[in-house]
Amino acid sequence: MSSRLIKVRDREVTIFEKGDGPPTLYLHGFADVHGVAGDLLPFHDALSKKSRLIAPAHPGCNGSSELSNGWAPGDLSFHYLELLDELGLDTFNLVGHCTGGWIAAELAVRHPERVRQLVLIGACGLFVAGEPTSDVFMHAQPERGVDYATLRNVFFNGPQTELGLRWFPNGRGDLDEETRRYAMLRYGSFTGFRPPYFYERSLIERLHRARMRSLVIWGEHDHMVPLAHGQAYAKGLPNSSGLKIVAGAGHAVQMEQPQVVADLIHQFLDD
Amino acid sequence: MTSPVQLYCWHFMSYPHLAPDFDDTQSSGWVTVPNSLWDRQKARGLYQQYIDQLAYADEIGFDGMVLNEHHQTIYGLGPSPNLVAAALTQRTKKGKIIILGNLLPLHMNPLRVAEEYAMLDNMSDGRIIAGFAPGSGPETFNYNIASAPSRDQFWEAVELIRKAWTQPGPFNFEGRHYPLRYVNPWPLPTQNPHPPIWIPGARSRDTLVQIAKHGYCYFLSSRSHGKETAKSVQQFAKVLEQHGDVYRPHRMGILMSTYVAETDKQAQDESREGVWYFLKNCLKGHQRREGRQLTFGPGVPYIPTNEFHDYLKFSDPTTPLLGDTQDWDDLQKSQSIIVGSPETVYRRFIDILEHAQVGHLLIQFHMGNMKDELTRKSMHLFATQVAPRLREDSVKLFGRTFSDLPAAAGMEVVK
Numbered sequence: 007m008s009s010r011l012i013k014v015r016d017r018e019v020t021i022f023e024k025g026d027g028p029p030t031l032y033l034h035g036f037a038d039v040h041g042v043a044g045d046l047l048p049f050h051d052a053l054s055k056k057s058r059l060i061a062p063a064h065p066g067c068n069g070s071s072e073l074s075n076g077w078a079p080g081d082l083s084f085h086y087l088e089l090l091d092e093l094g095l096d097t098f099n100l101v102g103h104c105t106g107g108w109i110a111a112e113l114a115v116r117h118p119e120r121v122r123q124l125v126l127i128g129a130c131g132l133f134v135a136g137e138p139t140s141d142v143f144m145h146a147q148p149e150r151g152v153d154y155a156t157l158r159n160v161f162f163n164g165p166q167t168e169l170g171l172r173w174f175p176n177g178r179g180d181l182d183e184e185t186r187r188y189a190m191l192r193y194g195s196f197t198g199f200r201p202p203y204f205y206e207r208s209l210i211e212r213l214h215r216a217r218m219r220s221l222v223i224w225g226e227h228d229h230m231v232p233l234a235h236g237q238a239y240a241k242g243l244p245n246s247s248g249l250k251i252v253a254g255a256g257h258a259v260q261m262e263q264p265q266v267v268a269d270l271i272h273q274f275l276d277d
Numbered sequence: 278m279t280s281p282v283q284l285y286c287w288h289f290m291s292y293p294h295l296a297p298d299f300d301d302t303q304s305s306g307w308v309t310v311p312n313s314l315w316d317r318q319k320a321r322g323l324y325q326q327y328i329d330q331l332a333y334a335d336e337i338g339f340d341g342m343v344l345n346e347h348h349q350t351i352y353g354l355g356p357s358p359n360l361v362a363a364a365l366t367q368r369t370k371k372g373k374i375i376i377l378g379n380l381l382p383l384h385m386n387p388l389r390v391a392e393e394y395a396m397l398d399n400m401s402d403g404r405i406i407a408g409f410a411p412g413s414g415p416e417t418f419n420y421n422i423a424s425a426p427s428r429d430q431f432w433e434a435v436e437l438i439r440k441a442w443t444q445p446g447p448f449n450f451e452g453r454h455y456p457l458r459y460v461n462p463w464p465l466p467t468q469n470p471h472p473p474i475w476i477p478g479a480r481s482r483d484t485l486v487q488i489a490k491h492g493y494c495y496f497l498s499s500r501s502h503g504k505e506t507a508k509s510v511q512q513f514a515k516v517l518e519q520h521g522d523v524y525r526p527h528r529m530g531i532l533m534s535t536y537v538a539e540t541d542k543q544a545q546d547e548s549r550e551g552v553w554y555f556l557k558n559c560l561k562g563h564q565r566r567e568g569r570q571l572t573f574g575p576g577v578p579y580i581p582t583n584e585f586h587d588y589l590k591f592s593d594p595t596t597p598l599l600g601d602t603q604d605w606d607d608l609q610k611s612q613s614i615i616v617g618s619p620e621t622v623y624r625r626f627i628d629i630l631e632h633a634q635v636g637h638l639l640i641q642f643h644m645g646n647m648k649d650e651l652t653r654k655s656m657h658l659f660a661t662q663v664a665p666r667l668r669e670d671s672v673k674l675f676g677r678t679f680s681d682l683p684a685a686a687g688m689e690v691v692k
Contacts, residue, residue: 066582077426144418144569149304151566151594181589189582195423 007046009068014089017071020063022046025054028122028275029095032061033086035104035128036142036230037161037258040068041190042173042183049260052268057099057275062089064106066193068186077196079112079206086113096120099275103127103260104230105197105204111239112209114216124220125271126239128257130204130231137234139204146191152177160230163256213242221274222249223267225259247274279679280527282630282671284664285375286334286656287343287532287639290327290361291559292351293646294319305562307350307571308418314351323354326649328361330642332368333653337660341373341406343639346380349419352559359393366400374401375639377475377496378408382427383420386455387434388462391441395466403467408475408496409435411579414572415563424579430454432487435474439491442471475530481580485513489520496530496639500564500599502612506531506633526636526675533626534614534641536651537658541617545605547651548616552608554645556600565600614644619662626663627670634678638667 011018022039024046030053034040039047040063046054053059065085066072073081086109090098100121102110107129114121130139145157158170178184198204220243224236233251240249250270252259260267294316303310331342344361347353355361358376365374374397379390390409398405411431416422433452437460440450446461466472474491477498478484488495497509514524536548561568580588602608608616615625626638642659643652 141418143423144571147414147569147571148594149569151570178589178594181586184589185582185586188585192425192582195425 009044009063011069012089012092014085014092017065017073017085018069019065019071019089020067020069022050022059022061024050024059024061025057027057029098030057030059031090031095031098031100032059033100033102033106033110034061034064034067035102035106035258036190036194037173037261038103038106040064040070040186041104042187044068044182044186047261047264049264049268052264053101053271055268056272060093060095060098062086064109064193064197066196067189072193072196079109079209082109082197083112083116087117090120097122099123099125101125101127101271102129104257105130105194107131108204108206108209111213111216112206114218114220115209115212116215118215118217121216121218123275124216124218124243125223125274126220126236127223127260127267128225128228128231128236129222129239130198130235131206132210132235132238132242133205133207134232134234134238137232139232139235140230141203142194142230143191148176159256161256161258163225163227163254163262167256167262169258169261210238210242213239214244217244219274220246221271222246223259223270224249224251225255225257225262226251226253227255228257228259230257279672279676280636281668282635282675283340283527283530283637284667285341285343285373285637285639286331286339287345287641288327288331288643289345289347289353289559289641290324290355291555291643291645292320292354293323293554295351295554295558295646300557300561300567303561304568305571306352306558306560307415307562310349310351310562312349324361327643328364328368330649330652330656331361331365334642334656334660335365335369335372337657338664339372339656339660341375341404342369343375343377345377345408346383346410348383348416350415350559350562352563359397362397362405363400366397366404369401373404373406375406375475376408377406377477377639378410380410380412380416380420380422381434381438382411382422382430383416384434386457387437388441388455388457388460390434391438392462392464394438394472395442395462395464398466398468398472399464401467403472405466405468405472406475407438407472408477409438410477414570418571428483428579435476435487435491439471439474442466480509480512482512482516485516486520489513489516489522492522494528494530494637496532496637497635498532500532500534500611500613502531502533502629502633504632506612506629506635510633510635525679526634526671529635530637530639531629531633531635532639532641533629534644535622535626535655535659536614536616536642536644536647537619537622537655537663539618539658541621544616544618544621548644548647548655551643551645551647551651552614552616554647555614556602556645559645560598560600563600564598566595566598567601570598619658622659623663623666626667627674630667630671630674634675636671636675
């Protein structure tokens with residue numbers, strides 16, 4: 007299906023909308039729709055079977071405009087509040103992966119009254135002492151100019167998986183896909199490169215405000231955001247249904263095991 | 278009156294005591310290269326040797342000495358070039374001291390740079406050339422300076438420093454990154470209104486526009502010089518024209534490396550060890566495909582996304598870089614490190630000048646682990662047998678092309 011561009015004040019946002027039912031706002035990660043893929047993936051299709059899926063691209067990613075006045079968590083929160091205004095969405099279910107999970111958590115602690123239920127998948131955003139997230143920027147520098155094995159290992163369940171090789175091939179890939187990955191890393195460098203590295207130190211102290219029902223999902227072998235972050239989210243969110251660990255999956259667990267993750271979410275949301 | 282090409286001695290101050298198996302055992306000479314390899318005993322006297330070589334350059338008639346800032350690398354042991362510059366103010370009398378440059382986003386407050394450069398300008402009686410740079414790939418990692426957001430910060434820092442030197446203080450600076458209520462540096466620089474400002478760039482149009490707007494000098498940060506160098510000059514000339522200015526040779530500088538000996542053969546024999554130590558070790562992680570190159574890759578970008586798309590069309594990630602050079606023939610082609618007799622070196626340099634019409638040559642003599650006596654011999658041969666010819670011929674050369682222009686401004690040191 008094709009995306010469309012919507013205008014949010016002076017910015018454009020690339021967005022997918024699919025399915026009917028209760029609205030679910032999906033905030034993407036790196037190895038995900040808008041991050042590497044120009045189209046919805048099987049996981050998003052599965053989610054859209056039981057809800058109205060709304061999947062915008064973060065500022066700078068996949069054709070969305072960059073922000074011109076700052077990239078702090080507060081700036082991104084306002085960006086999404088303005089997008090929600092534009093869409094006329096008052097309350098919604100919120101699902102986020104990776105940095106999308108971080109923004110989802112930021113929205114949930116700021117506006118708990120609007121988030122009906124919250125799902126975080128391999129989400130960064132927390133500072134957990136001794137458990138740093140991987141340096142995605144270092145791994146994005148290919149060895150010998152062409153080899154992205156260690157970057158694939160950060161996102162997937164090993165350096166040479168089929169999905170990893172599909173989305174992060176060695177050498178020069180398709181130009182549009184290369185550009186999309188570049189945009190994603192550029193977005194990453196705006197939001198999470200300067201210390202803090204994809205975290206907001208005070209977020210953990212604010213989690214108590216996110217009183218909606220919540221679920222945390224993690225790949226067993228997440229090499230990007232250590233499992234300890236999943237445990238910290240599950241512990242800090244006051245109404246959490248716990249941490250579900252998906253065996254045999256890496257950071258992009260929703261790409262690697264789309265049906266398993268979609269089922270976990272549907273079971274949770276149906277509760 | 279046309280000025281001759283300015284010839285400077287650039288010292289990178291590499292770490293020369295790596296074991297012969299360095300290339301086999303280490304993936305990079307930058308950022309992550311373990312500092313357990315630093316030998317405290319062998320390193321004693323190293324800075325003294327390098328400072329002495331720079332003082333020697335001044336003594337034998339170079340137009341100046343060039344220093345730059347690098348961190349956590351064997352390529353250049355100059356995290357604080359201002360300290361070496363301070364030493365040079367006391368050891369030298371004539372040549373310019375070019376600091377190319379202080380990496381502004383790495384400083385807590387650029388006002389400190391304005392103050393230190395002003396001190397150096399006073400200590401050297403007006404011989405400082407003030408370079409400012411934003412830092413590049415390695416700084417992304419060793420100082421957490423992400424290129425994309427740091428550009429804006431960099432240009433604001435340059436503006437703050439320029440104003441600190443030219444606008445009577447105290448004044449209020451309403452910067453986004455460096456808001457300051459009382460900008461009022463003591464001392465002011467000796468040079469009036471301020472030392473010449475040089476900015477390195479690698480063909481980014483944004484950078485050229487800023488340089489053109491403010492009358493700065495453009496240092497092309499590239500190690501290879503072929504047709505691309507002439508193209509860069511044309512690109513800069515065009516941007517200058519769009520800003521109501523005109524290109525002159527002394528508006529631009531390039532980096533060259535050379536080793537001069539009595540004959541071509543002797544030059545190769547004497548420089549072989551130093552040159553290949555430099556290529557294989559110092560450039561590993563920087564300008565070599567082997568290992569993990571940190572200089573310009575995805576994730577440390579500053580060019581906008583749409584420009585990156587265009588860049589991809591014309592770049593090939595498998596093209597060999599300078600550090601991948603295998604033999605002397607390869608090296609010849611790169612037009613980067615010129616090794617030979619005085620006659621050979623003269624011909625190669627004048628050829629580059631003819632094509633590129635650049636007024637400042639910043640020349641690296643010491644490479645890798647080159648011995649002190651060889652470095653000095655090469656410098657001396659260059660100063661006595663190559664430099665005079667280059668100066669004389671460059672006056673004619675520049676005169677032919679630029680004779681109808683008014684006297685060069687901006688680049689000249691105003692005392």
